[in-house]
Amino acid sequence: MSTQPSRALDSFENPNPERDYEIRFECPEFTCLCPKTGQPDFATIHIDYVPDLKCVELKSLKLYLWSYRDEGAFHEAVTNQILSDLVETTQPRRMTVIGEFMVRGGITTTIEASYP
Amino acid sequence: MSTQPSRALDSFENPNPERDYEIRFECPEFTCLCPKTGQPDFATIHIDYVPDLKCVELKSLKLYLWSYRDEGAFHEAVTNQILSDLVETTQPRRMTVIGEFMVRGGITTTIEASYP
Amino acid sequence: MSTQPSRALDSFENPNPERDYEIRFECPEFTCLCPKTGQPDFATIHIDYVPDLKCVELKSLKLYLWSYRDEGAFHEAVTNQILSDLVETTQPRRMTVIGEFMVRGGITTTIEASYP
């Protein structure tokens, strides 16, 4: 299995598709770059979903989040992008992604996007 | 871009208008003046909204909140004013503004106003 | 304006009657007397309301709460009394009063009353 940053998300077969159940990830180690200034931004990403046929593979999620490290990304866009990518890969029954970004200009910003 | 206090709020185009998602700001650095005594008041302002076509630009929000520094403003009126200004500028699908003011006379006051 | 304890609550005109919004007060400095033993009781009083035409004036609220300092008052009755007085004075759209009383006999008592 790769140990390089990658947008390719892996999944595995949901072991209990007969039941709606929730999977929650808390990822406090997210960083990207501010598209305006090029300076680093930091966030905690929360992912909460009900799998259908596929579950998000944990290690590939780590590599996926790592892939933003050298990319310029606005708070609003990057949170929606993570949601869209995870939805596309795993087709969950429902999913919410929350990005809690660290304070800039004395203001803390949090973005919360849900599917469907 | 200006670095002076200003009532002119900037916005940018919502990158994901096809989806209802929430943006939350926490602004602990708000101060205005008491209209009765002229003495400083301090508050934390929370803003929580679902954008439609436009998003609030973060730096102009900072300058907007700064613009109250030398103005007399009652707790109830200033919280409603912030809501009205932000609604007018960005026409969000929904928005809530909360002002948590520091203790006066042994009493802590919080104002919460929502649109629509 | 008076600086004496007083049951006379003042109000001022709601600056935004066109909108339902919430005003919350937290008053940790409430004390009255136990009607059975005459000994002091202490409580934090929370008030949460949606104003109609009138808002509770903060300083008169302080003097109003002070007016219980030398009065015997059961937990249940005093919390309901505060609610009734505030409702009568300001005719809010809705209001909740919570009294959190300090531990007596190893038991903490909280009373929560709402209008309507």
Next chain:
Amino acid sequence: MSTQPSRALDSFENPNPERDYEIRFECPEFTCLCPKTGQPDFATIHIDYVPDLKCVELKSLKLYLWSYRDEGAFHEAVTNQILSDLVETTQPRRMTVIGEFMVRGGITTTIEASYP
């Protein structure tokens, strides 16, 4: 008034029966005996109710809870018993009793029962 442990719960007339309001007690000083081993158990008891015509008298509640000190009582049964006794005595509009028992065998047990 008695100062001995007693199952006889006292009540007093609800001063505000015209209104639904909530009374909450937190009682961290509850102890009984394990019916299997005879060893002491400890719990915090929470009581939350809307009175009808009668309110639970605080001192008799203390003596009532004390009356379990030398009794064998399973977690599930004792929490339901407290609810049943309080309902029988005061005929509340609704009531919830929660028993938070301290850790046994590495596991913390909480029981929550409601009327009606």
Next chain:
Amino acid sequence: MSTQPSRALDSFENPNPERDYEIRFECPEFTCLCPKTGQPDFATIHIDYVPDLKCVELKSLKLYLWSYRDEGAFHEAVTNQILSDLVETTQPRRMTVIGEFMVRGGITTTIEASYP
């Protein structure tokens, strides 16, 4: 009664089947093995249920959770397995099992499954 790890869950007769009430267990001492690497995983297991005719016996629950100590178990599968076993044994009116697993690869995973 056994003091060995065992999948055989014991139950006892619900003392109050006439009433819907909740029983909650918090079990911070759960460990199993990662099926991929064979390395230990640790979790806190929360169980919350409304009993029908039978209640989960606390000591057998401890032995049941202990039985995973030397087993390979994916986060998603083990949480669903605990739910299925407890449902089969006690036929509750409803039940939720939550597994809060400790951080791996900088990410904390929580699984929440419910019956029915």
Next chain:
Amino acid sequence: MSTQPSRALDSFENPNPERDYEIRFECPEFTCLCPKTGQPDFATIHIDYVPDLKCVELKSLKLYLWSYRDEGAFHEAVTNQILSDLVETTQPRRMTVIGEFMVRGGITTTIEASYP
């Protein structure tokens, strides 16, 4: 024993005078009046001492603190006064009194005085 506010502090014989040991009281229910404005002040009083021949009697301490309820008392003076009265009555080996007063004018004041 009296149940009225009183400056007369009672003591009892130290059961273990052969040993230096500490007794700590936390009293969150202290109130007096501001000598300038006549308005109520509230504080938590902490007392920490090593008894010599006499210990402070708990109920008389409660009545003693109650005795300030209708007295004008500056923060600095009242904390020192409590220390002096307790030292005079019980002649401890050492004692510290801390008064944590609630916020006035946006500023929280704490006074800490020690003997010897």
Next chain:
Amino acid sequence: MSTQPSRALDSFENPNPERDYEIRFECPEFTCLCPKTGQPDFATIHIDYVPDLKCVELKSLKLYLWSYRDEGAFHEAVTNQILSDLVETTQPRRMTVIGEFMVRGGITTTIEASYP
């Protein structure tokens, strides 16, 4: 081994007497009776010691603390008594016992005694 309350404290041989090291116990399940009123008191007992040749056996400590359940005991005296009994049984290099008693008359009392 007994499962009855008992003042007989057991000890076992210190496995590392060549080294000064600390053993700390936190016991939140202590209850005794007030010698004046006969009513229950509750406390958390902290024990912190450096063993010499003998260590306190954990189960006998539990039974020892249980033995106070039906005894009248003043806060100051019982904390010192626990220290004296533990010192006599195990002859530690040094030991501290702290009793944190729950609030009575609005005042929380803590006793801390040390040997030597």
Next chain:
Amino acid sequence: MSTQPSRALDSFENPNPERDYEIRFECPEFTCLCPKTGQPDFATIHIDYVPDLKCVELKSLKLYLWSYRDEGAFHEAVTNQILSDLVETTQPRRMTVIGEFMVRGGITTTIEASYP
């Protein structure tokens, strides 16, 4: 007494000069301007001192801190300035001033200066 911002600190006579005791102020409502950018800075100021002949008057302290509202002031310089001004006015036996400034550029700065 003035209600305008002022560098003129008032003092009053220490009521207990015969004893070393500590006075602590916590002032969370401090704001000044950044000398480089002109933008507002916010801080909590802690003052801790042992008075000699004079004590700091609380209301004049509030007006003194207010006087920085429209002044450019570096974190290091303003904290030392507050210490120097308070020392000059009240000649305390010892004093510490701590300025906890809110996050700028992802970094939180705290300055602590003491006399003598």
Next chain:
Amino acid sequence: MSTQPSRALDSFENPNPERDYEIRFECPEFTCLCPKTGQPDFATIHIDYVPDLKCVELKSLKLYLWSYRDEGAFHEAVTNQILSDLVETTQPRRMTVIGEFMVRGGITTTIEASYP
């Protein structure tokens, strides 16, 4: 590098031996067996040391702590054993090991041992 539990601790050369500096590890995933009952015990292990020529290698520390998973170990002995093994392997300038074990019989036990 091995991925099996192992008592063989690895070390690496201290990059800054010219300076005394502290390294702290917090390991919340420790489990062993009770030598009396064979049942699992759980603890958080804290290690705090000043390296001399060698530093503890993190992965081998994980495997070392894992090696206790199937061993019977008294709280006092295992904490001292971890200290002795780490001291022998890395010859630090000083080291402290703390074992915080989860509650047994209503009592929480913590062991703290230091070298030299």
Next chain:
Amino acid sequence: MSTQPSRALDSFENPNPERDYEIRFECPEFTCLCPKTGQPDFATIHIDYVPDLKCVELKSLKLYLWSYRDEGAFHEAVTNQILSDLVETTQPRRMTVIGEFMVRGGITTTIEASYP
């Protein structure tokens, strides 16, 4: 002034060199790469120093910490390196640097180094 990551630390003249006072920075936005695996590490860096003639300039500190973003750095070495660089640039009277790194392999590592 540069807005690029840079090892060149700027300083400014200490405004109060006549007095020993402390400056503390908390920097929760530090990331570097693991030299073994190339994967990102995250830490909070605390810096605490007494300046002599020069103070650390805040913006250049941000750029300095940013300069580690693409560098491989062991926990022990990078914390000592930050200390050495800051000491060389500003020649403080004393300085402490603490690096709190996020959990790896179930273990949290903290490094604390001081000068002199």
